[in-house]
Amino acid sequence: MxxxxxxxxxxxxxxxxxVSGKSRSAIKPGxxxxxxxxxxxxxxxxxxGEYYKDVNVLAKSIARRVKAAINGKVRYPAVVMSVEDVLLSTYNARRKQGFSDNSAARKDLYSHIILSRLPAIEPSVALFEFLLSRNVPVFIISHRGEAVRIPVMENLSKAGFSGWKSLYMMPPNYPADLNYNEEVRRGLQKLGFNIIATVGAVPDDVAGEFTGKAVLYPNYIYSSRK
Known part of the structure; x- marks a missing residue:
């Protein structure tokens, strides 16, 4: 599937x-x-329901990895999670726009973010609650800028995500040649946290070092974020 x-x-x-790119490969007629x-x-x-079944399998695999880390007495375990299409779903908003990525579609999605309307991805709620019950801090990373920090925080709270350790928003004019997610994880590592798992929706979310178990949720709405 x-x-x-x-x-x-x-x-x-x-x-x-x-999705824009330098080149596209030809698709075989078949x-x-x-x-x-x-x-x-x-x-x-x-x-x-197949999407949620697949996400649930991944969420449970993270829980097992965390249990193993706790049983192995790993010091200061932590989990890093992205916001969109990991904790909050953009599916309804993107479906409304026919899954396109033109300016109208991006504005419509942004309006959902400003109004804190994105629904929770339920298997992630269960995973989140499990992590907090085991005193494992959750660090959240958004590719959005500081201008929407409050709406994102309100959306997370309304969707059932509270008690997370920190929410990192994309800094302005961040260098294009640096992976912000990786730099956040590097900083957490320096602070002494052992990242057990990193959960994302696009490859950049889990690229680079200090990921622990790198987990990509199934995402067929976009291949990169803009």
């Missing part, structure tokens, strides 16, 4: 021009499907 949907999203991006079918398959994946 995951591999099939990954292929579907590659087709969707190629046909709709949702793999070609229609754009409406690709969108329908994404919707079916989410609304059939």
């Amino acid at each position: 995951i591999l099939r949907l990954f292929c579907i999203m590659l087709i969707l991006f190629s046909l709709a021009g949702c 793999a070609m499907i229609s754009l409406p079918q690709a969108k329908n398959d994404i919707i079916d994946y989410h609304e059939s």
Whole structure:
């Protein structure tokens, strides 16, 4: 299921021009499907419950890793989690815009963020509560800027996420050649925390060092953040 949907999203991006890039590979004729079918398959994946089953499997794998760290008496264990499509879902907002990434779609998504309207991803709520019950601090990273810190905090609270250790927002004019997520993890490591797992929705979220168990939630709505 995951591999099939990954292929579907590659087709969707190629046909709709949702994601920019220096070059695009040709799609083999046998793999070609229609754009409406690709969108329908994404919707079916989410609304059939398969998406949540896959996320639940990943969330439980993180819980097992944390249990093992605690039983192994790892000092100062911690977990790092991204906001969008890890804790809060952008699916409804993106579906409304046909999963496109044009300026209108980005503005609409931003309005959901400003109004703190993004719903929780339920398996992440259960994982979050488990971590807090074991006194494992959760550090949250958002790729959004400081201008939306308060709405993001309110959204997290409304969705059932409270008690996290710190929320890191993207600094202004951050160098393009640095991975902010990795730099945050590097700082936590220097403070003495042992990161047991890092949970993201796009590869940059879990790229680089100090990830512990690197976990990518299934995400077929976009391949990179803008």
